[in-house]
Amino acid sequence: MSDNHAYLQMQGISKSFPGVQALKSVDFSVAKGEIHALVGENGAGKSTLMKVLTGALLRDEGEISLNNLPIEINNPGDAQQLGISMIHQELSLIPYLTVGQNIYLGREPRARVSTFIDWPELYSKAQSLLDQLNVNVDSRASVQDLSIAQRQMVEVAKALSFNADLIAMDEPTSSLTDRETEVLFQVMRSFKERGISIIFISHRLEEVFEIADRITVLRDGETIGTADVGDLDIDRVVRMMVGRQLGDLYPKDEFERGGIVLEAAGLQEGRELKPVDVTLRAGEILGIAGLAGAGRTALAETLFGVRPAEKGQIKIGGRAVPIQHPGQAIRLGMGFVPEDRKLQGLFLNMAVRENVVISALPEVSRFSFINFSEADKLARNFIEKLQIRTPSVKQLIRNLSGGNQQKVIIARWLTLKPKILILDEPTRGIDVATKAEIHALMNQLAKDGVAVMMVSSDLPEVLGVSDRILVMRAGKIVAEFSREEATQDNIMHAATGGRENNAQQRPQ
Numbered sequence: 001m002s003d004n005h006a007y008l009q010m011q012g013i014s015k016s017f018p019g020v021q022a023l024k025s026v027d028f029s030v031a032k033g034e035i036h037a038l039v040g041e042n043g044a045g046k047s048t049l050m051k052v053l054t055g056a057l058l059r060d061e062g063e064i065s066l067n068n069l070p071i072e073i074n075n076p077g078d079a080q081q082l083g084i085s086m087i088h089q090e091l092s093l094i095p096y097l098t099v100g101q102n103i104y105l106g107r108e109p110r111a112r113v114s115t116f117i118d119w120p121e122l123y124s125k126a127q128s129l130l131d132q133l134n135v136n137v138d139s140r141a142s143v144q145d146l147s148i149a150q151r152q153m154v155e156v157a158k159a160l161s162f163n164a165d166l167i168a169m170d171e172p173t174s175s176l177t178d179r180e181t182e183v184l185f186q187v188m189r190s191f192k193e194r195g196i197s198i199i200f201i202s203h204r205l206e207e208v209f210e211i212a213d214r215i216t217v218l219r220d221g222e223t224i225g226t227a228d229v230g231d232l233d234i235d236r237v238v239r240m241m242v243g244r245q246l247g248d249l250y251p252k253d254e255f256e257r258g259g260i261v262l263e264a265a266g267l268q269e270g271r272e273l274k275p276v277d278v279t280l281r282a283g284e285i286l287g288i289a290g291l292a293g294a295g296r297t298a299l300a301e302t303l304f305g306v307r308p309a310e311k312g313q314i315k316i317g318g319r320a321v322p323i324q325h326p327g328q329a330i331r332l333g334m335g336f337v338p339e340d341r342k343l344q345g346l347f348l349n350m351a352v353r354e355n356v357v358i359s360a361l362p363e364v365s366r367f368s369f370i371n372f373s374e375a376d377k378l379a380r381n382f383i384e385k386l387q388i389r390t391p392s393v394k395q396l397i398r399n400l401s402g403g404n405q406q407k408v409i410i411a412r413w414l415t416l417k418p419k420i421l422i423l424d425e426p427t428r429g430i431d432v433a434t435k436a437e438i439h440a441l442m443n444q445l446a447k448d449g450v451a452v453m454m455v456s457s458d459l460p461e462v463l464g465v466s467d468r469i470l471v472m473r474a475g476k477i478v479a480e481f482s483r484e485e486a487t488q489d490n491i492m493h494a495a496t497g498g499r500e501n502n503a504q505q506r507p508q
Ligand SMILES: Nc1ncnc2c1ncn2[C@@H]1O[C@H](COP(=O)(O)OP(=O)(O)OP(=O)(O)O)[C@@H](O)[C@H]1O
Pocket: 017, 018, 020, 021, 022, 040, 041, 042, 043, 044, 045, 046, 047, 048, 049, 089, 389, 390, 398, 399, 400, 401, 402, 403, 404, 429
């Protein structure tokens, strides 16, 4: 496949890691000023292909050319010289440095005839980049004080600062809200108008169809195909991704719910959680909807003792319990899959097996010796259940693809067999096929009597999975819908404070 109009052309790219051939003779090309989406299941090879392009990884085989001229990319510096920038799946900013320092890290402007950094120049250049993107971020602000969306924009500004002609964005929207995504899309469209090419990786296919000109699908390290968005639809792309027709995304069984297992009254924490009341029944999946900042994560974290309640009471099994830290919550039979899994839970230098079983250690160890064959069995069981793609249970978790790392965290909590399981954005960054697996697993847990609470920004997911839905706004629960009553519209109205919604509004 040779495409003479291509700006970037990658041909026959192969890359192996011990035990895994991540890329098998992949062909991929991008035109000038094009937004080209790269999609595929977790572990398909998307990030690897982009790392090869940007010099973070060396390919084993294959040719890369720009404007029909062969190029060598052996390190990130080479790529930058050629106008190729990348925004990594794991944001790479250093939290305790300022925005400007991060943008110009290692290439700070120097004052003339001096080795000193020209700080005013650095901050004004950084600010003008941010202003170009229309983002409200101060170049002197410390990165740790920024929201995820703002950090993402700083990454975009950084990519732009290299005068890039081609920017690869690896799941830039996975932690953005719809509104933030729209802002990023405007920026992407303006890049396009300037002739900048963009490679866009996302698991949200609706989004891909909204922004991309063409789509390339990877499966198991191979190119399955490239086509104009106009010639494709979501079903078709999913089939190309998974190699088969996908079953129901939101399977739902009917069964009896049990009694109330958790009851929280007047729960209050800081500014983010006004007094809220929540009850949770055995065998139900309670969805928590709302916009970013509405207090959903605060609610989850308060129930689990990550940030203990300042006021209010939690009862489990009818008995008032103090939950001051997660250890207590775990002893009471609770589990919690946090939103930010990278920061809050992975032991990157340990193997997949240890990461899965670490919480279940008492079960697989005796007299503080770990029984490795038991641990192996447990880990393998979950690797299969969640379709975690890894060459072995001994693989270091840092070598797994982003989505597969997330599945490991979910698996870890499941090994604990919690009676109450709280999941915060459980399928963010997870491919469509596995998403369906996780939903099926949540249903199975509920059927087994577990009380499941799920925070999600993905409305179709909330509607598809939940038995009951609470909507939060400004730290309060503002509406409650049964599965039958809930629609995308009435949830959005409640979440934004719109008035015409027919569900009963909770007293505030
Ligand atoms: N440094 C590494 N060492 C070993 N294996 C690796 C390494 N990096 C990636 N892999 C493996 O290569 C394969 C492709 O991974 P890659 O990160 O490219 O997937 P991806 O398509 O980006 O997935 P996701 O959607 O989950 O981000 C996976 O099987 C992964 O485990």
